[in-house]
Structures are given as C-alpha cells and as structure tokens.
Amino acid sequence: MSDFSPGQRWISDGEAELGLGTVLNCDARSVTILFGASQETRTYNTRQAPLTRVQFGSGDRVLAAEGWQMVVDDSKESRGLIVYIGEDEHGALRELPETKLADTMQFDQARDRLLTGQVDRNDWFDLRFRTLHHYQRIEQHGALGFSGPRIDLIPHQLYIADEVAHRHAPRVLLADEVGLGKTIEAGLILHRLLLTGRIERALILVPDSLTHQWLVELLRRFSLSVTLLDEHQSQAHGSANPFESGQLILASQGWLFANPQRQAQALASRFDLLIVDEAHHLDWSEAASGPGYQCVEQLAADIAGLLLLTATPEQMGVASHFARLRLLDPERYHDLARFKAEEQHYTEVAAAIDALEALPGNAAAAERLEAVIDDRDSRALLATLNHAESSSEQQATARDQLRDALLDRHGTGRVMFRNSRRHVGGFPARHLHLAPLAPPSAYRRVMRRLERDDDYLDELLIETGMDHPDVLIYPDAMYRELGDDPLNAEPWWQIDPRVNWLLERLSDVENGFANEKVLVIAHHRATAEGIAEGLRVLGGYHAPVFHEGLSLIERDRAAAAFADEEDGCQVLVCSEIGSEGRNFQFCRHLVMFDLPQHPDQLEQRIGRLDRIGQRHAIEIHVPTFEASPGERLLRWYNEGMDAFSAPHGIGSDLFDAFGDALADALLDDEMLDDIIEETRTLLTARQAERDAGRNRLLELNACRPVKAERVIEAIRSLDDDSALPRYVERALDIFGVDSQELGGDLFHLQPSPQMLDGLPGLVKGEEGFTATYRRDLALARDDVQRLSWEHPLLREMMGRILDGTMGNTALALLRHPAIPSGRVMAELIFRTHCPAPKALHLNRFLPPTAVRVLLDESGANLTDKISFTGLSKNLQKVNKSLARDLIKSRHEALRGLLVQGESEAERELPSIVEAAETRMRQQLDAELARLSALAEHNPAVRQSELSALVAERQTLSDAIENTRLRLDAVRVIITVDAEG
Template sequence: MSDFSPGQRWISDGEAELGLGTVLSCDARSVTILFPASQETRTYNTRQAPLTRVAFGAGDRVTAAEGWQMTVDASREHRGLIIYQGTDGDGNACELPETKLADTMQFDQARDRVLTGQVDRNDWFDLRFRTLHHYQRTEKHPALGFAGPRIELIAHQLYIADEVARRHAPRVLLADEVGLGKTIEAGLILHRLLLTGRAERALILVPDSLTHQWLVELLRRFALNVTLLDENQSTALESDAVGDNPFDSGQIILASQRWLFANPARQHQALKARFDLLIVDEAHHLDWREDGTSGPGYQCVEALSGEIDALLLLTATPEQMGIASHFARLRLLDPERYHTLERFREEERHYAEVAAAIEALDAVGESDSARERVAGVIDDAESRALLATLANPEADAEQRDNIRARLREALLDRHGTGRVMFRNSRRHVGGFPERHLHVTSLELPSAYRRVLRRVERDEDYLDELLIETGMDHPDVLIYPDAMYRELSSDPLNAEPWWHIDPRVRWLLERLSDDSEAGFAGEKVLVIAHHRETAEGLAEGLRTLGGYHAPVFHEGLSLIERDRAAAAFADEEDGCQVLVCSEIGSEGRNFQFCRHLVMFDMPQHPDQLEQRIGRLDRIGQRHAIELHVPQFENSPAARLMRWYHEGMDAFSAPHGVGSALFDAFGDALADALLDDDELDAIIDETHALFTAKLAERDAGRNRLLELNACRPARAEAVIDGVRELDGDRALPRYVERALDIFGVDSRELGNGLMHIKPSPQMLDGLPGLTRGEDGFTATYRRDQALARDDVQRLSWEHPLLREMMGRIVDGTMGNSALALLGHPSIPGGRLMVELIFRTHCPAPKRLHLNRFLPPTAVRVLLDESGANLSDNISFTGLGKNLQKVNKSLARELIKEHHDKLRGLLEQGESEAERELPSIVEAAEARMRAQLDGELARLNALAEHNPAVRDAELAALGEERAALGEAIEATRLRLDAVRVIITVDAGG
C-alpha cells in the first residue's frame, strides 16, 4: 500500500502555485489530490508522484483554515495524519490537525533545504532571482500574448485581438475581407487567452481543405502544438485507451468540419469534452433556416456553442447567403440578443443615421444641422451635455477634440453590431497592391462553337442539353470544356478537351514568354471551376509543354494537397505552376505569387473575390496581375462583362457582390446568350452597385469599419509589442539560461544563432532533443518573418516559457552558499540573502498575474540583523562572491545553524513590511482597470443589447474574486543564499 492517506496535506513539486493539496482518495496505484485554493484536481501514480508531504517543525508558524495562527512546538501522528501542538497568537496552548490547515499555505522548501545543507550552484540562485524579476515584468505587461507570435505588427489585427481577448468568454464574428488576416486574429486571441490562463482548451473546426494549413499556421506563427483529429486518429486513441474520449487527447483540438458534422457520435464526444473556446472557420457555409430545419453543420455548431463559453466565427463573406444567413451567424453568438430576423432587419435600417451622426461630429459648432443630426441619435444626459459643450463657441480646440473622441466612442459602443462583429475592408485598412486586369480574346474551337450556336438558334435544345449532360444551367454554357466532356459518347476514344482548347495553348505560350506579357521564371496560380478541368489542364501542360503542374482539388487527401501547395511555394526547386479547382480559392495563402490565371469564370461574385484574395493579401509586395483568357462572344465572356462593367469586380473588393447576385443572378443566367438583354442587366447592375456602395458607406458597414480598428488603441498595443521586442535584457537572460540548462548556442552572424542540445542538457526542453541538431533562431522580427526556417526568440517562446516555468514553479536554485572576500569586511562573518515571493493561489481564469504576478522581495541581513538590502545591490554583491564545494557548504551551514535560523525569522519580518505596498499597488491597478470597465459596460448595457447579461455578471464576479485573492496575498520564502565572509586575500 502507498504512504498516502485521505486528509493528508501535500504540495506539487512541479506546480507549487496550486497551493496546499489534500488527499481525496488513494489506492495502491494512484492518488487524487484536491488543491482547493486554485480549484484544481490532479491524479498521480503513487510510485512517481511529484509531491512533497507538508510537515512543519518546532518554531514554524502555521495558519488554520479559520484564519488564526499557531507556533508549532511539537507534533504527533494519528492514523496517518499529523496533529500539530503549540501556542496561538495569545499564548494559549492549542492543537491543529493538518486537515484544518489553511489551503493558501505553502510548504517552505527553500528554508528546509538550506537548513539541511542542500544547496545549489550560485549561478542557479542568480538565474532564479532574475527569472522572478523578468517573469513579474512580462506577466503584467499589456502586450503579453501578442509579442511572441511571428506576425507583422498590423494595427487592425492587434486591435481586434486586444479588444476581444480582454473580454470574459468572448463571442464574436471575425469578418474582415479576404486577405486581411482573420486566421492571424483568431490565433492571436487564442494565444493570448492560453498564456493568460483565460482559456486552457480549444476546439477548432475548419473546412477539410484547410486543416493542415491551420495546423502549420498555429505551429509556425504561434508555436502552438495542435492535435489534428480525424476518424483514424480517434479510433487509434480509443483502441489505445478503451473508453477514452479522443477530444480529451490534447489542449488544442483541430478537426475537419465535414468529418465532425457528418458524425453524430463524434459530436456527442465533442460536447462531453470540456472546451473553453470554439473557433469555426468559413462560417458562412453553416446552413440555417428560420423554420428549424437547419443543416447538420449549423446544428452541430449551435449545440457546441451552447456548451462552450467562448466562440469565434470566421468568415470573409458574412452576407454571401443574404441577410438571413448573416443573422444566423450572430444568432450563434448570442441567441437572446438576436432572436428574431425581423427585429434585426429593423435595427439595420437605423445604422445609417448613426454613421451620419459620427461623420457630422467634425462639423458641430459650425453647422446647426450637424448638431441636430448628432442630437437625433443620443439619448442620455451625459452625451447631451458633451454635445452642448462641443457646440459652445467658447470651447477651445483641445476641449472640442477630446469631446468629439468621447462622443465617437460612445456612439460606436452603443449602436450596431460592432461589439460582436469586426469587419475591416481593404479601403479602410489601405496599403494593398494595385490589380491589373489582362483579358485575351480567343476563338471558340469548333467543337464548342457548334453546340453553343445550336443553343442560340434552338431554345428547346438547351433543355435537351441539360438532360443529356446532367449539368445545371448556366454551367453548361459557362464551362464549355465540361459540356464537351459530358457530350463525348466515348471518352476513351474522344480527343481530350485540353487538346482542342485554345486556352491551354495560350497558357503554354505565356509560361515560356519572357516579354512583359509573359510568365517566364515567375510563379503562376491557375484556378478553374471544376476538378476535372484542373486535372485535364495539368495533364495538357505536361503532355504539350513538358510542365509539371501539381493539382490542388477536393479529391486529394490533406497530405496530397499540402504537398502540392508546398511544391508550388518552393522558390528554388518548386514548380512554376499550380492548378487549382474552385476549392483552391478558399483559405489558402499564395501571396508569394503575383500572377493569377482565371481559366474560367466563377458564377458568384464572392467566389471571384475569394480567388483573387489568394494573392491579394496583406504582405503582398507586388501588383496583382489578373489574366483571363476568354472566348469571343461566349456566355463566359458575357459573364465577365457583367463582373467588369456592372460591379468593377476586378479592381478591388467592394463587399456588395452577394446583394447584386441575389438581385440579378437569375436574369443574368437567361441573358448569357443575348447581348441586348445583357446590356440592360449591366446598366441595372451598375446603378444598384453605385447605390449599394453609398448605402454601405453610410450605414452598418461604415459603423463596423469605424469600430473595427480604433487607431489610438491599436498604436498603444503595437508600442507595447515593440517595447518587448526591443528588451535588451532578453538576450542576456537567454544566454544565462541556456548555459545553465545545458544548451549550446553559437552565433552565426547577421543576428542569427544556432541552438542545440549538449550532452548535459536537462530533459524535456521544447524543440530540443538529444542527438538532434536543434534549430536556428533570431531575436529580430523581420528576420523571422523573412525565413520560415528561423525561430524567433521572445519572452513568449516555448523554450523560454519552459525554462522560466521550471524555475518559478520548481526548486531549482532556491538555496545556495557562497564565500565573500572583501577588504572592508572581516572574515568569518555570516550574511544571508533572502528572496521572498508573493503567493496568491487563484483560479487561472482570473488572470491574476496582470495585476499581481509573483513579485520578489529581497532582504540582505548581516549576522547582527542589520538590513543591508538598500546599500548592497544584488548584482554588486554577486560580482564579489566565490563558489564553494557542497561538502564544505554543508559544514559551514551546520556550524552557523542556530544563527541562520534566527536570521531567517528576522528576514521574514523585514519582508512583511514590503507586502502592504505591493498589495495596495495591485489593488489600485485592478480597480483602475475593472471598475472603469464594469461602469462602462453597465452604462453601455442600457443602450446596446449586444452587452450580454452573462458578461456583466461574470465581470462583477471576477472583480470580487480578484479583490479577495489580492487581499489574501502572503509572502513566502522562495530562495536563500548563505554568505560567509573570508579574508580578502584568503
């Protein structure tokens, strides 16, 4: 049987921050420990449990659960439990069973280690103190979670991440236009929530084609290890551990939507797993119907979002399926707020007035109509008072600017969906490359022309054609190669379509053409609508021109798709051309390429923009060259005219294509054979296009753009990231830590270094395995962005987090002994350097560290008890210390044992004097942030129903819990260094 008994008190060696644990149950194989202060439970193998029994000795002070303290004189054991005997604060004799010890107490390992002669190296002690210092700085830094990822510092992305990640259980729709970085925004939010403890587990659901891209992005950009779950993996996990839920197998689970949505049993397992955050990419594909017959994907996400507190929905086209589909996304975020479609439509009509009022703020004081416009949308006394001051001609310019900013913030907060939806447009963000359209007219091959001419002459033949080919209208007209394939009576004997199609020859000529119109030596992405077209085109390029062109389509496995994309991305040995089916225009990032060939036209404007958006993204440094080979006077050429002349679709994304397609899609399909009808539809489309742009600029979209990036806040976040990027202490700390942990580093020049394990390396460091070559790293953000093979070292890098975590949570370096030789100090004297640390067990979800991270208090005493802390710095003292072997150290400690014990007690009294100011400062920081936020949200809730009651209640509870936790802060001895003076010459 084990040595554990229910009720005993133990602490975790690796997770000291959990507080004092109580044995709940135990058997011969396992023991379960409850850590009440941090609300955590752990189960350990009894043979290898990283636990230390809490046992106090004579002279120790302990605290009872009721709050009173006693000084221990002796102890006895009863049925495996310790009963302490001693005196309370009034000098009365008392007893205290270990079961009634306060949960917030910590076992003081440093004290016991040093008194028993267990000492570490002095450089370990030095690193421990510096780690506590840097850990305190970085944990409460406002840019924590944003400085480590390998990203460019783009204002709107960092603003959204900061705004969302600071909320309790955020539920938002990330709807930036294609190429503006929704995946990065989601990754930043996830990274911040994980680092701050606000979330511990996440489930990410993405289209099948994007699973590996997400996997690589989260690893490469955010250094997050993800478990990719599919049916094979789930089955393997279940067979390895019968009865286990595969969704419990990792901290971050990534899964294909198609797999999960089609599998009710797996959905049930996902619902039973405890996730804190759900991320759903390409959320516009979720099919909702007002009559309750929603698609399986929507039903699955709806069920999961009901169990998971935080939810991020991602879509570049929130209204692709119409306003009802957009409402359905918002309904997932907050079903109480968005419960009827009709009410939502009514709210949308009001947004234009609010946007106009915000624009009119600049004219208040000069125009009565501007003041009336603003007055028409405000309904509270404070805002009316501000407006009156703004209109007062005696107000100075600085005062007016401040009032305009306050009124703008209030209006943005209180109106529209800006609190739950973030949408940035390219025209709002700026800095995107130009787009150049190149159209080449080609003659229809006779095999295509015969069919199309007959359709034009004979109205009934179109119906026959649809029946014969099984294709839909207008696909049969727009995609003549597909029609040709379907009409070939014997495909094995028929001439391949790519052999007769002039577009294939045109592409081959361009690939070898080194003139301005050609692609020689440059990457070319080709997108075709159908998988069969993409496959045939790749075969034609190989057969007719000798070009190896990987194909990217929905029929490939995920690994095959990734290989195709990787072969295209390789600059040195990669292929020049990648051929994609329509699926290649969703989610993938090919911004290293600037030539896009649209082999045919998609039917929906959003699909067209998705195609272009694969290249036209933030970070693209070249103009986008759009190449369209088209057949003269063909239905596809007419479709392109509608895009080009009706909505200017090739110059920039406008965000109104879905509405135009809803209005004219059916009529357009009927006009693809008639130029006169097409001209009329183009004119009507352009008129509606112009009106929609004006409506967008005036209404909800303008509100969203104003709210999606507030420049001052964004710049503050960027400044915080740059501050951590330029922290000069980081390289010095890394050098010390790598040396102590047994990791070799070698400068390579140009800001690069190579890090690899040494034979003495401590086990379990991320990215480093004995016998392997390690990795190349840099501190510079620009270098890491330019080279995927170079890791960026920051305070948030997994290697640093692991090393700092081992030190802060473990015993490494918490006791040491050194000799001090100095001409002004006689030999044989005793000094003790004590490092105390604030201890405040609290649930991780409170993110206490932003206000009160573990804070070090240093006390340096000489043998007379004089406090020398202010006179002798840590660094200054360390420069004069000499190391001593452990056997001599034990002898010296034994010789000074009684005096050392007295100094330890006095040092605690000295450190306690510092605690009130630390607690007071933490409470002030907490009140300044949360009281203001709580007041703002309460006021906001009176005007904007997008503020959820649950969010208000949670913030109030968080405020109260943080207040209690900070107030209960105590100091505990973290590290001790005994210093013995020696003659300067000895």
C-alpha cells in the same frame, strides 16, 4: 547502510506538488515512498534519490494528521524516527512522531533544503531572482500574448485582438474582407487567452481543406501545438472521449457535422472557446437549419467563448448574416424582422458621426448629432464641442469620446468586426489581362446550334445532366458529358486552345510569366485534372492538382510542392475548392481558366493572392472564347460590377438582383448590355448605401487608430527590451544550450552534452535551430525562429525555474576589506502567493512579486544599502561539501535570520496588496461603468457579461486580500579574509 527507514518523512525535490512522503520500505538499493496527499507511490535508487529529509526545528509550526497544530520546541530520535516536542494551540505540551505528520502539510522548500545542506550554484540563484523579476514585469505588460507571434504589426488586426481578448467569454464575428487576416486575428485572440489563463481548452472547426493549413499556421505563427482529430484518430482512443486528448482540438467541419456520436462527445468535453472558420457555410433559415448549423448552435450554447470567421457575412443575404449573429447571442438576435428594421437607423448614425468633423460652427451638423443622441453624457460632450470658449484640445477630446460613444451604442460593431481593403489600405494594384481566343470547332458547333434553335438548350441540359447556365459557361464540361458523340473522341484538353495558350505563356520569357509561380483555378475538378494532364503531355510541365477528391495530406503536398521556391513546381492547378481559405500570397500570377458564377467566389479566387503582405501587383489572366457565354459573363463582371479592380463586398447583392436575368442573357448581347447598365446603376446605389449605413459604422468601429497604436507601441517596447538578450544568455548557459553567433543578428542554438532535458525545439544529438530577436528577420525567413519573452523555449525555462527548486538555495563567500571575516549574512527572496482560478488572470494586477531582504548576523537590515546586482558581482562560489559544513555550523543563527527575514518582508506586503487592489479597481470599475452605461443603449451588451464582470471584480478583490508571502529562495553569504 541506507539513510532511509520506514516511517520517515521525505519530500521530492523534483515533484514538490506530491506533498509529504512516507518511506514504506527500503533496502540497500531502492527506497519506496508513498505520497499520501496525492496518492502517488514512487520508487527511487537510494544512491541518486532526488529527495530531502523533512526535519523541523525550534519555532517551526507543524500539523498533525488528526488536524491539530504544534509549535516545535525540541525533538528526539527513536529507532531512526524523529519525535517532535512542543505546545499545541491550547498551550498543552505534546509529542508528535513524524509518522503522524499530516500528508497535506505545507512547508517551505527553500528553508528545508537550506537547513538540510542542499545548496545550488550561485548563478542559479541569480537567474531565479531575475526570472521572478522579469516574470512579474511581463505578466503585467499590456502586450502579453501579442508580442511573441510571428506577425507583422498591422493596426486593425491588433486592435480587434486586443478588444476581443479583454472581454469576458468573447463572442464575436470576425468578418474582414478576404486577405485581411481573420486567421491571424483568431490566432492572436487564442494565444492571448491561453497565456493569460482566461481559457485552457479550445475547439477549432474548419473546412476539410483547411485543417492542415490551420495546423501549420498555429504552430508556425503562434507556437501553438494542436491535436488534429479525425475518425481514424478518434477510433484509436477506443471507448475514451477523443476530444479529451488535447488542450487544443482541431477538427474538420465535414467530419464532425456528419457524425452525431462525435458531436455528442464534443459536447461532453469541456471547452472554453469555440472557433468556426468559413461560418457562412452554416445553413439556416427561419423555417429550418442544416446539420452544420445545428451542431455549432449546440456547441455555442454550451461553450462560453465563440469566434466565427467569414469574409462574406452576407453571401446568402441578410437572413444568413442574421443567422451568424444569432449563434453569438440568441437573446439579442431572435427576430429577423426587427433586425432588418434596426439596420434602417444606421444610416443617420453614420451621418452623425461624419458630421463631428464639421463641428464646431456648423448648425446642420449639430442638428444631425442631436437627433441621435439620447443621453446626458453625450449631450455634455456635444456642448463642450460646440462651446465657443472650449480649447482645441478640449474639443478634440470631446469629439473622440462622442465618436466612440456613438460607435459603441449603435449597430452590430460590438459583436462584428469587418475591415475593408479601402479602409485599411496598403494593398497592391490588380491588373486584368484578357486573352480572347477562337473556340474550337466542337465548342463552336454547339454554340451555333444554340443560337439557331431555342429548344436545343433544353435538349442539351437533359443530354448532359448539367445545370443552366453551367452548360454554357463551362464548354469543356459540356464536351466531356457529350463523350458518346463520335465528334468528341479526343480528350478536351487536346482541342481546347486555352491549354496551348497557357503553355505559351509559361514559356514566354519576354511577355509571359516564365520562371514565376502561376496559380491556375478552374471551376470543376475534372477540368483541373485535364489541365494538369495537358501541361504534362503537351509541354512536359509537372503541375500538382489541388481538388476536393484528394486527402488532406495529398492537398498539403500539392500546396507545398508549389510553395517551394528552389525545387518547387512553377504551376499549381486548383478546382474551385482551391479558392477558399488557402494562402498563396507568394505568387502574383493568377490564371482564371474559366469564371465562377457567383461574384463572391470570384473575389475568393483573387483573394488567395491579394492579401496583406503581398509585395507585388496581382496579375489576373483570363482566357475567353470570343462571342461566347463565358466572354459575356466576363463582361458583366468587368463592365457591370468592376469585379477585378478591387473588392467591394456588394457582389452578392448584385447576383441576387441579376443572376437569373444574366443566365438568360448569356446568349443575347442586347439583353446583356441592358443588364450591365442596370448592374452598374445598382452598384453605385449600393456603394452609397454602404458608405452611409451599417458598413460605414462597422468600418469606423473595426479599427480605432489611437487604440491600435497603443497596442503596437506596447509590443514594440517588448521587441526592443534590452533585458531579453542578457537574460537569454544567462539562461542558455545554465540550461546547457550552446549559442553560436552567425552574424547579421542571427545565432544558432544547439544542445550541449550537459543540456537539461525537455527544452522545446532542442533535442540532444540534434542540430537545434537558428534564431534572432528581430521581428522583420524572422518574418522574412521561415527557417529562423524569433526569441521573445513568449517563445516556448523562454516560457519553459522560466516555468521550470519558478515552479521548481532550481536555485532556491545557495551559499557564497564574500571577500571585502571593510567587512570582518567570519560574518554571516542571509539574502532572502520572498514571493507573493495568491491562490486564485487561472481564468481570473490575477497576474495582470498582482503577478508573483519578489520581496528581497538582506540581513547580517546581528539582525541589521541591509536591503536598501546593498543592491542585488552589486552584491552578486562580488560573490565567490564554494564547493558543496564545504557549503554543507558551513550551514551545519550556523544552523541556529540561520534559523533566527529566517524568522526575522519573514517579519521584515511582511512589512512590505500591505503596500503590495494595496497597489494591486488599486490597479484592479481602476481598470474593472471603469470597464464596468462603461458597459453598464452602454447596456442602457446597446442590447448587444449581454447581462451575463455585466454579471460576470461584477463577480470577477469581487473574486479578484477577495483573492488579492488573501495574498501571503512565502520564502522562495535564500542565499547564505559568509565573509572571508580579503587575502585568503
């Protein structure tokens, strides 16, 4: 007969969150249970039902459905149902049938499972305790969120990520130069905020060409799975909001900006963070704004956190830069004229910061500082720095504090982070290789007529439909547009010597780049397609083409075919779109088949190869036609602004100043010489201004080395954590994962037939994956995963243990000659429980904390005398049927030990709460004081940020104060004869 009867109360072992269930009906094969609190109904096989009968004993407190409470004194059974007898809160004697128990009643799973004879293996209990211990340690660690990603430990990236991720609802512009890792910085911030619970959902908007690159980067580097949303996927959701389909939504800007309906759905979906890549494309002016800017502006007004990414924040001028800042904080940045006036003040602030190094003993330096200091604390620091009796240590501390104060209070450094290559250092050299070629007759014929006939340029513009100066610097495009001319009967690539030059270089082993990857970039799509066709027809080379006409999948296939080291193609040909956002740092040869008009586009092209992590010098190859407009443009880039040796971020200013004149000089060498000289002069002046003003402040603020090194040291401490391999070995064994050593610090993980389902990266019947604990090894090999405390496999195993019942009960035998046989001990593990919103990240101050209590049957507390590890080593397992009998025979004794253990654990709670409150106050009070003082001088500190911090501190204090202990796990230990 079945053990189930309608009305009985049971709990689900695997879904404790369902609450207290009631048997609706049952037969010999199945039982149906209603979980009233969660309004869920489940049907189970009676033979294998993962359920536990709820039975309360003397001293237990129970809650009636009507809301009154009772302390159980006794119970009786009637027709398969339990009736509890005891006193209510008013002392009245009452009876309560189990059918009338409250569905929402909280009960202790470990206690109930133990008293109903459900026990797990001892090694499961051990793993549960160790998991709780490690989880408590890692959740408070300063490197949480930064130690797991597959990244190099680069100071400026980690400094920015740490600085931004600590803020409430961060809103910043990540504007590092090309190749310095803005995507990594954004990924680190996102990863940290997710792991700490500060955010739950994020919307990521990127250019169409970069969607799959972001998808792969977030998965490969950060183990973050995102939902890639487009129109096809959106339509698949029917009338439902497609933006609700995932935690992390990745979408192309082109698709969303052109679709008002989808924009409305994105606004209706609740996101905590918005990330916008290549934000310089958002069009804004004081008179009007483009659809992309309007869309982001609406989203940014509704979403608390905002990260804008751009390598060229001033590509469109100061007004464009102001427009990005306006998205971050429209209250602070509302007046363009005022913003321009503020920038004039930054030069003297930068000079004052540099003057710190001349103190003490330099009167002029002291005057510079006094001119920009306007608060008592900073004056006190300056006095300490200048005082004759101050020690060198005191002076160094005062200098650092004064530098930080000036950086915090002036400029846009709080909302904008911009590192330059010269500031970061460590980048490879760039080598320019010029290849002057004789133009073909078809090109030369047009050039000669242009030189003779002043009116022919206007005719050519009309005839081709091209713009000036495109018609001059892209002769192949001009040739294609003049296709009706009988002299232009052949495809352009058959007559253009640059194609043959490229073929010769590809096959030149001694002087060329034979057998090496070569990236070719041309301005127009048709040019890129023609190059690929020419390489195929004339040389037999298969060269994938990457251009704006391809679908995202086709672009990714082209990039993947190029990236494959063993079977990949030697050459990839890109249109201009290939120079924005893509990372080809595995390649060192760049062929600029032609040149772009704008210096920023030129730098973006080089930046595809010249990135952090590039191990080789960048070889830049530029074929040009002698005495042509293209060669004159090259001279302006090379001689006028030194564009090929290193980025300097001033190209946009130079193009604004000389772009029109340069276009006119492309047919006039004498005029060009004057423009080159003027460009060089302005370049020198702009570099001096940059070094003295706002950019100098930004560079100083974008990476503070001392703080960055602290973050790196914290990450390394987790990298070198010797406890991790030991824990992983235990956990893999229990979860049924086979681990095979491969040598060289590598091991292979593979599911065993007994593996528990649902582990990330491990599927029964499949091969598994190769892993290592070493960061350098994982970075060197894409096929190797790095196991860390943050790896999805570790987090899944730890989460499954802590959130479920696995190992929360156990029974073991202890053989010891000094302890009489038949004695009972109870090892109780209590865990702090503190209900609080995830966004508070309470765990940084009070993560779930274990309190261990070891009692013998006499009630003696042995916790301090016998350690957990020492006891575990001497325990022996017992089969489950015997364990149930032993527990049943000691019910009353165990109930007494459970009650006493709770009292013993409660004595530890005040000190835990006080320590957590102290940690919280120390951190948040200091941060609040710093921001309050900073707000008086720097309007970039939002009042909402201060208010949120005050509210957060109070909410945290209330939550910590309400911390309670609950029984997490219990192990019964019975002593037996040493011989038997």
